[in-house]
Amino acid sequence: MAAIEKRSRDAWQALDSEHHLHPFTDHKALASKRSRIIARADGVYIEDVDGKRILDAMSGLWCVNAGYGREEIVEAAAAQLRELPYYNNFFQCAHPPSIELASMLTELAQPQFKRVFFAGSGSEANDTVVRMVRRYWDLMGQPERHTIISRKNAYHGSTVAAASLGGMKPMHEQSGLPIPGIAHVEQPYWFDSDRSLDPEAFGLVAARSLEQKILELGADKVAAFIGEPIQGAGGVVVPPASYWPEVQRICDEYGILLISDEVICGFGRLGCWFGADYFSTRPDFMPFAKGVTSGYLPLGGVLVSDRVADVLIDKGGEFFHGYTYSGHPAACAVAIANLGILRRENLVERVADDIGPYLQARWHSLAEHPLVGETRMVGLMGAFEMVDDKASLRRFEEAYRAGTVFRDRCIERGVVLRAVGDTIICAPPLTLSKAEADIIVDTAWSALDETHEHIKGRPA
Ligand code: PXG
Numbered sequence: 506m507a508a509i510e511k512r513s514r515d516a517w518q519a520l521d522s523e524h525h526l527h528p529f530t531d532h533k534a535l536a537s538k539r540s541r542i543i544a545r546a547d548g549v550y551i552e553d554v555d556g557k558r559i560l561d562a563m564s565g566l567w568c569v570n571a572g573y574g575r576e577e578i579v580e581a582a583a584a585q586l587r588e589l590p591y592y593n594n595f596f597q598c599a600h601p602p603s604i605e606l607a608s609m610l611t612e613l614a615q616p617q618f619k620r621v622f623f624a625g626s627g628s629e630a631n632d633t634v635v636r637m638v639r640r641y642w643d644l645m646g647q648p649e650r651h652t653i654i655s656r657k658n659a660y661h662g663s664t665v666a667a668a669s670l671g672g673m674k675p676m677h678e679q680s681g682l683p684i685p686g687i688a689h690v691e692q693p694y695w696f697d698s699d700r701s702l703d704p705e706a707f708g709l710v711a712a713r714s715l716e717q718k719i720l721e722l723g724a725d726k727v728a729a730f731i732g733e734p735i736q737g738a739g740g741v742v743v744p745p746a747s748y749w750p751e752v753q754r755i756c757d758e759y760g761i762l763l764i765s766d767e768v769i770c771g772f773g774r775l776g777c778w779f780g781a782d783y784f785s786t787r788p789d790f791m792p793f794a795k796g797v798t799s800g801y802l803p804l805g806g807v808l809v810s811d812r813v814a815d816v817l818i819d820k821g822g823e824f825f826h827g828y829t830y831s832g833h834p835a836a837c838a839v840a841i842a843n844l845g846i847l848r849r850e851n852l853v854e855r856v857a858d859d860i861g862p863y864l865q866a867r868w869h870s871l872a873e874h875p876l877v878g879e880t881r882m883v884g885l886m887g888a889f890e891m892v893d894d895k896a897s898l899r900r901f902e903e904a905y906r907a908g909t910v911f912r913d914r915c916i917e918r919g920v921v922l923r924a925v926g927d928t929i930i931c932a933p934p935l936t937l938s939k940a941e942a943d944i945i946v947d948t949a950w951s952a953l954d955e956t957h958e959h960i961k962g963r964p965a
Contacts, residue, residue, distance in 0.1 A: 513554075514542055514553075514554045514555055517540075517542045517554060518539040518540055518542065521539075521540050521542070522535070522536050522539065522540075527540075528663075541553055541916075542554045546561070546569075546573035546574065547573050547574035548572050548573060548574060548934075548936065549561055549562075549572055549573070549933060549934045549936065549937055549938075549941055550573070551573070551921070557919070558919065559916060559919050559920065559921055560919060560920045560921065560933075560941060560944055560945060560948075561573075561921050561933070561934070562920055562921055562922050562931050562932070562933045562945045563921050563922065563923050563930070563931070563932055563933070564800075564932050564933060564934045565800050566795070566800075567737055567769045567774070567795055567796075567932045568794075568795035568796055568798075568799060568800035569799050569800045569934050570772050570773055570774065570795075570796040570799045570843075570847065570852070570934060570935045571799040571843050571846045571847060571852065571934065571935065571936065572799075572934040572935075572936035573934075575799070575801070575842075575843075575846060577842050577845075577846060578798075578799065578801045578839055578842045578843055578846070579801070580842075581838045581839055581841065581842035582801065582802060582835050582838060582839050582842075584838070585602060585834050585835045585837075585838035585839075586835050588834075589602075589834050590834070590835065591833065591834065591835075592834065593829065593831070594623070594827075594831055594832045595827060595831075599832075600832075600834050602832075602834045602835075602837035602838045602841065603623060603832030603834065603837045605837070605841055606621075606623075606832070606837040606840050606841050606844075607620070607621040607623075607832075609841060609844055610793075610797075610806070610808060610844075611808070613778045613779075613844070614778070614779060614791060614808050615779075615781065615782070615787065615788075617787065617789075617810040617811050617812065618791065618808040618809070618810055618811075619811060619814070620808070620809045620811075620814045621806050621807065621808055621809070622637075622806055622807045622809060622831070623804070623805070623806040623828075623831040623832035623833075623837070624794075624804075624805040624806050624807070624828055624830075624831060625803050625804065625805055625828055625830040625831070625833070625836075626662070626794055626803055626804075626805045627661070627662050627667070627766075627768035627792060627793075627794035627795065627805050628661075628662025628663050628664040628667040628668075628805075629662075629664065629667075629805055629828060630662075630768070630792035630793065630794055630805040630806055630807050631661045631662050631664075631666065631667040631670055631731075631766065631792050632662075632664050632665075632666040632667055633792070633807050633826065634729075634731070634764055634790050634792055634807055635653065635666045635670070636666075636824075636826050637790070637807070637809065637813060637817065637824075637826075638653060638728050638729045638762055638764070638790070639651060639686075639728065640817060640821060640824060641728075641762070641813050641816055641817060642728050644816050644817065644820045644821050645816060647725065649725060649726055650725060650726060650727060650728045650761075651686045651726065651728055652686050652687065652688055652722055652726050652727050652728060653670065653686065653687055653688075653728055653729045653730070653731060653764075654687075654688050654689070654690055654715060654718055654719070654727060654729070654730045654731070654761075655670045655671070655672055655687060655688070655689055655690075655730070655731045655732070656672050656689060656690055656691065656692045656732060656736075657672040657674075657689050657690070657691065657692050658672045658673065658692045658694065658736060658739040658740075658742070659671050659672040659673075659689075659692065659731070659732065659733060659736060659739060659766075660672075660673060660733070660736070660737060660738035660739055661731065661733075661766055661768075661792075662768075663676070665680070665682065665684060666684060668680065668682055668683075669682045669683030669684045669687045670683075670687060670731055672689045672692070672739075673738075673739075688718055688722065690711075690714040690715050690717075690718045691710070691711045691714035692711065692736065692739065692742060693707070693708050693711035693712070693742065693744035693745060693748040694711075694736075694739075694740070694742045695707050695708070695745060696878070696879050696890050696898070697742075700898070704745040705745050705746065705747040706747075707745060708744055708745030708746065708747035708748035708751070709747045709748075709751055711744070711748060712747070712748050712749075712751035712752045712755065713751065713755075715730060715752060715755050716755045716759075719755070719759050719761070724759040724760070724761075727759065727761050728761065728762060729761055729762035729763070729764055729789075729790075730752065730755075730756055730761055730762070730763055730764065731764035731766060732752065732764070732765065732766065733765075733766045733768075733769065733770060733780070734749070734765055734766075734767070734770040734775070734779075734780025734781060734783060734784050734786075735769075735770055735775070735780060735883060735886060737768075737769035737770075737886070737930075737932070738769075738925070739925070740888055740925040740926070740928035740930060741881065741882075741886055741887060741888035741928070741930045741931075741932075743881045743882075743883055743888075744784075749784040749785070749786050750785070752786070753785075753786050753787065762789040762790065762812075762813070763786060763787070763788045763789050763790075764788060764789065764790040764791075764792065765779070765780060765781040765786060765788035765790070765791050766791075766792050767779050767780055767781070767791045767792060767793045768792060768793060768794045768795050768805070769795060769796075769886070769932070770783070770886070771791070771793045771795070771796055771797070772793070772795070772796030772797055772844075772847065772853075773796065773847055773852055773853035773856050773884070773935050774796065774856070774884050774885060774886050774932065774935075775856070775883050775884035775886060776853065776854075776856040776857030776858075776861050776883075776884040776885075777853065777857070777884075778853060779791060783883065783884075788810070789809075789810045789812055789813055790807055790808065790809060790810065790813065791807065791808040792805070792806070792807045792808075793805065793806055793807070793808065794806070797840045797843070797844070798836060798839045798840045798843050799843045801839045801843065802833070802835055802836040802839045803830075803836060804833065804836035804837065804839070804840055806832075847935070850936075852935040852936065853935070855935065856884045856885050856935050857884070860885065860935070860937050860938075860939065860942065861884045861885055863939050863942055864882065864885060864887070864933070864937065864942040864945070864946075865882045865887070867942055867943065867945075867946040868880055868882045868887050868889070868931070868946060869882070870946065871889055871946065871949055871950060871953070872889070874950060874953045874954075875895055875957060876891050876892065876895075876907070876953050876956060876957050877889050877890065877891065877892070877895075877953065878890040878891070878892030878895060878898040878900075879898070882931070885931075885932060885933055885935060885937065886931075886932050887930070887931045887932075888928050888929060888930045888931065889928070889929050890927065890928055890929075891907050891908060891911065891927040891928075891929065891953075891956075892927075893905075893907075900927055901927055901960070903926075905960050905963070907927050907956060907960060908924030908925070908926055908927040908928065908929060909924055910956045910959055910960065911924060911929060911952050911953060911956040912924040912929070914951075914952035914955045914956060914959075915948055915949065915952040918948045918951060918952055919944075919948065920944065920945055920948040920949070920952075922945070922949065929949070931945065933945065
């Protein structure tokens with residue numbers, strides 16, 4: 506049935522190397538190593554062309570929340586492709602899947618959200634937010650309220666606006682970013698700070714860097730603040746409990762819009778439907794993607810609060826924005842099937858009450874390892890920090906590439922974990938079993954031992 510020819514691993518790798526430019530990849534380095542070719546997947550396992558099974562403790566790229574191999578989702582896509590493979594939602598048209606999904610999403614979100622704008626990805630969702638935020642303040646008669654404040658080390662996507670919102674310096678340096686009207690403040694990353702304050706005091710200081718920036722720019726110039734409830738790509742930065750309430754207070758006090766980027770935290774990752782629910786914020790926008798379809802097809806979008814939507818609708822006339830694939834019917838059908846599974850199998854509750862606490866307890870046991878300086882995990886989203894010296898929590902010299910060594914050892918042992926520098930991150934499918942949780946942690950422990958062995962006594 507598969508329309509793709511069967512080739513040997515070598516043949517795939519050669520073709521890949523010749524023709525395929527990968528995202529976020531150093532192609533010279535890749536050419537000498539060659540790509541790992543992933544051919545199939547089931548449950549929480551991916552399998553390469555050689556038949557090696559690897560436990561995917563990253564859910565692809567944080568997206569396969571319902572796990573691989575869900576026939577029900579496949580069937581939903583096939584049925585929709587047969588019925589109506591494509592039509593748009595422009596020019597006074599709509600179709601049942603986009604309507605049904607919009608209504609379903611607003612049922613899951615906080616009550617201020619009654620409307621959804623669809624996009625094809627998280628980046629497009631955040632580009633949409635930038636345009637809606639600015640349009641909103643224009644319509645409110647405050648066009649000078651233009652600046653959106655974000656955080657250093659945030660990730661909001663890779664298009665021009667989304668990468669500008671992000672706080673990834675290397676991305677900015679390569680492309681002349683950020684675009685005007687975006688400012689960045691401190692992130693609530695206690696482990697990465699000088700640790701002179703306790704975490705809660707540090708959380709308040711990080712939040713107040715937002716207030717300082719607002720005062721510096723002038724409150725009448727600031728349109729919005731955007732943050733991931735827990736920063737994902739930046740290294741699963743779990744903010745101290747003091748952080749989000751203070752950010753909410755600041756947004757309220759200065760009347761600025763709050764954008765909760767739910768691309769990773771949404772759809773059960775933290776044991777709630779949205780990260781905003783976990784931290785009890787009341788956002789005005791919630792961009793989403795990834796887990797909404799469990800990655801089976803690409804789909805993103807923005808939940809828009811009444812505060813904003815009412816103004817856009819009542820005063821705005823036509824909003825000149827949209828994508829060919831805004832609310833693609835097959836992607837929406839897949840999302841409906843996927844959300845149906847999350848609901849029917851109580852997967853979100855399971856993260857809060859069952860597998861989440863189980864993996865967290867096991868994950869924290871890694872803190873006993875001599876190379877681990879801190880462990881953290883909320884729901885099924887966690888990290889640990891590798892350190893050279895446990896007493897002072899001093900990190901390794903970069904030349905050791907400790908995180909990369911660890912990550913490669915893990916994959917050899919059959920588990921995908923990610924390394925962001927020497928921060929190791931974990932975000933498995935919400936369907937993870939306890940036995941699979943044990944495999945992740947036991948493999949991580951063995952790979953830490955091997956890494957220890959590998960770098961012990963070596964000059965940097
Ligand atoms: N917001 C957040 C919080 C994200 O994590 C995006 C927006 C952009 O979504 P799209 O669908 O345009 O990729 C993301 C994406 C990594 C990694 O290395 C993370 C993402 C994407 C690719 C790699 O952790 N997150």
